[in-house]
Amino acid sequence: MKSNFYTIMYAAVLSLVCATALTAVNEFTKEAYDNNKKAKKAREIMRVLDVSYDTNASAEEIVKIQEDTVKEDLAKAKLYGVDKVYFSKHPHEGELWAVEFEGEGMWKPIKGLLCLREDLKTIHRITFYEQEETPGLGAKIADKPFQDGFRMKTIYDSSGKPGISIRRAGTNHKSHQIDAITGASITSGKVQDMLNKLIEKIGKARSSEVSNGR
Numbered sequence: 001m002k003s004n005f006y007t008i009m010y011a012a013v014l015s016l017v018c019a020t021a022l023t024a025v026n027e028f029t030k031e032a033y034d035n036n037k038k039a040k041k042a043r044e045i046m047r048v049l050d051v052s053y054d055t056n057a058s059a060e061e062i063v064k065i066q067e068d069t070v071k072e073d074l075a076k077a078k079l080y081g082v083d084k085v086y087f088s089k090h091p092h093e094g095e096l097w098a099v100e101f102e103g104e105g106m107w108k109p110i111k112g113l114l115c116l117r118e119d120l121k122t123i124h125r126i127t128f129y130e131q132e133e134t135p136g137l138g139a140k141i142a143d144k145p146f147q148d149g150f151r152m153k154t155i156y157d158s159s160g161k162p163g164i165s166i167r168r169a170g171t172n173h174k175s176h177q178i179d180a181i182t183g184a185s186i187t188s189g190k191v192q193d194m195l196n197k198l199i200e201k202i203g204k205a206r207s208s209e210v211s212n213g214r
Helices: 002-048 059-069 074-080 138-142 144-148 185-211
Strands: 085-090 094-104 109-116 123-130 165-167 177-179
Touching: 002 059, 002 094, 002 109, 002 123, 074 085, 074 094, 074 185, 094 185, 109 185, 123 144, 138 144, 138 185, 165 185
Parallel strands: 165 177
Antiparallel strands: 085 094, 094 109, 109 123
């Protein structure tokens, strides 16, 4: 009985020490983790807007560069019903808008930015800066080949209806259709759904602006 008591006490003390150590490590690294997370998003904002920056800059410097070089369009964010819309003027492409979006992925939420050109119809770039899809399958949404498939596509079909279609790779696509990721039909479908919810909001906002003569 005495031996069992000492064993239980030893385990309890060891657990307390380990928990305290983990808490201390978490507190010590939390600021660095938060800074790196902010810097990752800042890099993606500048990437979709084709804003150049010093890639060797620290996490804090990256965030500062993004805040200094990219403007937020509060009016469009309110109009589209999203948290953020970022604006930049490209020397060759004219005005560019990066619109935040998010939705449920296969496992956890997916967050990204859809960048539109001056006509607010043509996709300039897209990025997914936060995702935890299946490695080697759905996680390929973060890879360049999938994202490049959105370049110069339109968010309206030939009849003017807002929406994109992510379809099986290799088929004869139209201007609003993008190659899906082979073997990741669930993730591809979820990305299509979350983007179309955003595109529908943009379409309604543009229709309202046109009807109001803006």
